[in-house]
Amino acid sequence: MEDLRITIIQTELHWENASANRQMFEKHFENSTPPADIIILPEMFTTGFTMNASANAETMDGETVDWMCNWSEKKNCIITGSIIIKDNSSYFNRLIWMKPDGNFETYDKRHLFRLSGEEKIFAAGEKKLIASAKGWKICPLICYDLRFPVWSRRTSQQDYDVLIYIANWPERRITAWKQLLPARAVENQSYVIGVNRIGRDGNDVLHTGESSVFNFRGEKISRTEPEKESVETILLSYSDLENFRSRHPFHLDADGFELLK
Secondary structure: OOOEEEEEEEOOOOOOOHHHHHHHHHHHHHHOOOOOOEEEOOOOOOOOOOOOHHHHOEOOOOHHHHHHHHHHHHHOOEEEEEEEEEEOOEEEEEEEEEOOOOOEEEEEOOOOOHHHOHHHHOOOOOOOOOEEEOOEEEEEEEHHHHHOHHHHOOOOOOOOOEEEEEEOOOHHHHHHHHHHHHHHHHHHOOEEEEEEOEEEOOOOOEEEOOOEEEOOOOOEOOOOOOOOOEEEEEEEOHHHHHHHHHHOOHHHHOOOOOOOO
16 A cells, blocks of 8 residues: 555634635645545635634535635645534535546534534534545544544454544644544544644634644654744554554454444
């Protein structure tokens, strides 16, 4: 299996201004080197973490999905991040997994952040997405999902090789972010990628980023610094992952479980 090159973008977001955010990310795309297999954007990357869904929602045939399609083709890589989507009469915090050929998959945020009233505005997702890139299996999740290890759990050796969390995780709870990311890597024997925004949002909530990539040992392998705009590309080794799993088959002793809801 080939190694996987991922690019993480840590940046401020223009509050509820999709056009300005798309233009900003275009500059990052144009300046990003070396080439990536996957470019990862934060949660609600067109608006920031707003509950003003009715004024900011798009549809699946709207501007941002079309923009992701065009740039995925231009960069010849997968581009992923979440936006506010209106689907029928419901709003979703929806991650788009856009491929260079124009095909895409989606994941709707399962755990909605009660402290911001997200569960009152948005509908919760009901199933995980296991996507793929260059033969790797990848599970992308969103922000608050990080606090729920059962939802993140790799239930078999074949489930996934990489967990991705995209976020608008505030500075006042950043200790949990920094502790739970490597914990998920260790317990699932997988790479874990956390991409978080920086700066103050429209509610004056401060975000310091702390975007990070951890290997299957829970060791940080990225260099992105907190509070700084950054575009970083990291190489993930599949042979290192497989060798570690084969030497440490902890999954064989894992507890089975069934999600009832």
